[in-house]
Amino acid sequence: MIIGGFSLRSIFLSIILALLFSFINGYLSINLGMSFGFGAVAIAIAYALFHKVSGGSSRRELSIVLIASSSSMAIYNVFGFILYLIENERISLPFWMSPSMNSILNRCIDISSLIPPILFFSIGTLITCIVGLIFTYSLREALINDRRMIWPYTSVEATLVDVCLKGGGHARLVGLSALIGGLITFIQYLPLFWDYDITILNLTPILPYGMIMAISFSLGFIAIGYIINVDVSLSLLLFGLITYLLISPILALYGLFKPSLDPMTSYNSLLMAFSISSSLGILLLGGGLLSILMFIKGRKSNEKSSDRLGYIQLYKIFIKFLLSNRFFGLIFLVIFSLTLILAWFLNPLYPFPSFISVLFVAYMFLLGSFIECIIITRMSGETGMGMGMIGILLYDMPLFSLGYRSYPGYWVSSFFRPSAWISNGVLPYYKYRDKFDVSWSDIIKAKLLGWISTFISSIVFTLILWLYIGFGNTLMPAISFIQMRAYLGMLVGGNIGTIINPFLFIGGGILGALLELFTPISMFGVAMGMLLPPHYIVPMGIGGLIRWYTDRRFGKEFFKEKGSIIATGIMTSSLILQVLMNILSKFL
DSSP states (O other): OOSTTOOHHHHHHHHHHHHHHHHHHHHHHHHHSOOOOOHHHHHHHHIIIIIIISSOOOHHHHHHHHHHHTOOOOOHHHHHHHHHHHHHHOOOOOTTTSOOHHHHHTTOOOHHHHHHHHHHHHHHHHHHHHHHHHHHHHHHHHHHTSTTOOOHHHHHHHHHHHHHHHOOHHHHHHHHHHHHHHHHHHHHHGGGGGTOOOSEEEOGGGSOTTOOOEEEOOHHHHHHHHHSOHHHHHHHHHHHHHIIIIIHHHHHHTTSSOOOSSHHHHHHHHIIIIIHHHHHIIIIIIHHHHHHHHHHHHHHHOOSOOOOOOHHHHHHHHHHHHHHOHHHHHHHHHHHHHHHHHHHHHOTTTTSOHHHHHHHHHHIIIIIHHHHHHHHHHHHHHHSOOOTTHHIIIIIHHHHHTTOOOHHHHHHGGGGSOOTTHHHHHHHHHHTHHHHTOOHHHHHHHHHHHHHHHHHHHHHHHHHHHHHTOSSSSSOOOHHHHHHHHHHHHHHHTOHHHHSOHHHHHHHHHHHHHHHHHSSOOHHHHHHHHHSOGGGHHHHHHHHHHHHHHHHHHOTHHIIIIIHHHHHHHHHHHHHHHHHHHHHHTTO
């Protein structure tokens, strides 16, 4: 019997899918700095198992699986970067933040030194989650009643639930594409067991001096290139080829970087000489310049004043909610007080005195995270996209201006403040609650299923990836770690010029903003073309070209109705088998 959609089978499937999707997105986030939504796949699988195999289901049960499997509280990037940073920089971090340096350098797991950071991350995650939910609940009506807040991807998922209940074509499509993708990947990686790698073609030795090129035959990355926006994938291909076939030999000719016959060695050298500075300029400075230009453009074209609630009005709603609802007000006050006590004893801003940590945590808790929450939620509600760079302006820059020059404060500050992403994970489903046939409590219960399971599993999976594959190689290029290492190195060093070439940084920022504003070229695609190893430029570009062709041959509706589902099935099975086959080949 199904009560509120939470049957044993829906709970079991939700946890399995949440773990699966979290692992894939953890892998993609570490290596590409991006993640995907698997809502369509979750709906199709749930429909196939419940409606076809088990004889029936309900709209609510399918929706519960969708919401729970789409929920993640994973800490792949946070925990993985700490391991990567200590391994590469040999720095000492507080005991509550990382395992012992000896265990990391020796590539072994020391349980006794692993417990304190896991305990800290658990408490911090609980804090960010509970207060983030209070923010969300207090502002839910004010935000979802805004006519511009449509959350386009969630709207599509709500429609897909309708489609699946009327027929099972999508479920069959996902299963068939996953089977094909998995079979091809298995055949590709099978020779690894006999020490033959046919998955990568290294062209660097036969190219002119300074040029770098290798091609991966990963079906998963072709699927990624197809799924992301075609402007991004084609921009990535174009500027990746420009970087490795044009800029690279010019820099090598003038002795600005030392090339090698090994593409990864040349790639790492080029990163420090050119790519990091230019790409960070595009992503940070370029994004800021673009926002300013777009804001000015929007203000000039705005003929009537907006009736949208501003930050002050929304903050008044939040304060009024806490004062009128004693239960939530008391919870907020207790958690706020406990967080300040935690900040006093742990002092994440050491060597600053503890009271500075307390004051900064109070600012983040009461003001910074509120502003970030509204910006991210509105950005996602209107466009379907979010951007974490808001935190740079709200938290990192104030810390830097105070003269803080250490890693812990920059990296773990997110565990001392409400999560700005909670509302963005809850409100879309609340907006379409009638179509999903769920209540507020249904949404929160489903979210908790995904959050709890993915938090625990992400620690385990991160340790497995680090122990058996490592970070910063062909299989795990760890692009996001490389970016963050350079960015934090700039803040900790207090001198931009030691890590970032200011001319390349500024030039990249200006170029990125102008290209994004006046051409179809994607600023994000340009930066990724510079940052990704050459191995993945061509396959992702091929995916983009396939998307460009299908959009023109069959219309853009083909991608929404079939293309995205086929590509998601291929990507899911291919990436999972790619990682598993590499790990197994080391032991067999």
